[in-house]
Amino acid sequence: MIVETDCPFCAIVRRETPDAREVYRDGHVVAFFPLKPATLGHILVVPLDHIPDIWSLDGETAAHLARVTLRLSHVVKCAIAPEGLNIIQSNGAVATQTVPHLHTHIVPRWSRDEMGRIWPTETSYSETQKDEVWERLRHECRKVGGE
Structure with a gap:
C-alpha cells in the first residue's frame, strides 16, 4: 500500500483517525x-493507495472506485431516501480539491439543503470558443481511440 505520512486521508486508511466515521472498507477503498x-449522509470514497488526482489513477482502481461508488449510492438511497444525489470528483485547487488524495463525494440532496447549486445559471462562451475547444477535444479523443 502506498501512503503519504502527511495526508489526512492516508491517516484514515491507516486507521489513525479515531473521529473518522467509516461506513465501508474493502481491499482497495475506504468510505467515510x-x-x-x-449534507447528512455525505460520504467520501477513497482509494487505500495514495493517488493524488484522476490523472494518476489507473484503470483497475478507477473501475473498482466506480463500482463501490455505485453500490454506496444505492446504500444512501435505501438508508436515508434523498430526493437526489450528486457524485462529485474534483482535481486541483481551482476545482475545490482540498486534500491531494483522490476521492469521490457521494452527496445526498434535498430541495432545501445547505449545498445549493453546483452549476452556473448562465455562461457566455461564444460559438467560436465552443467550436475551438470541441475540435481540440475531438483531436485528442482520436489519439486515444475514440471515434
Missing part, C-alpha cells in the same frame, strides 16, 4: 463521512 459534511 467527511469532518464537515455538505
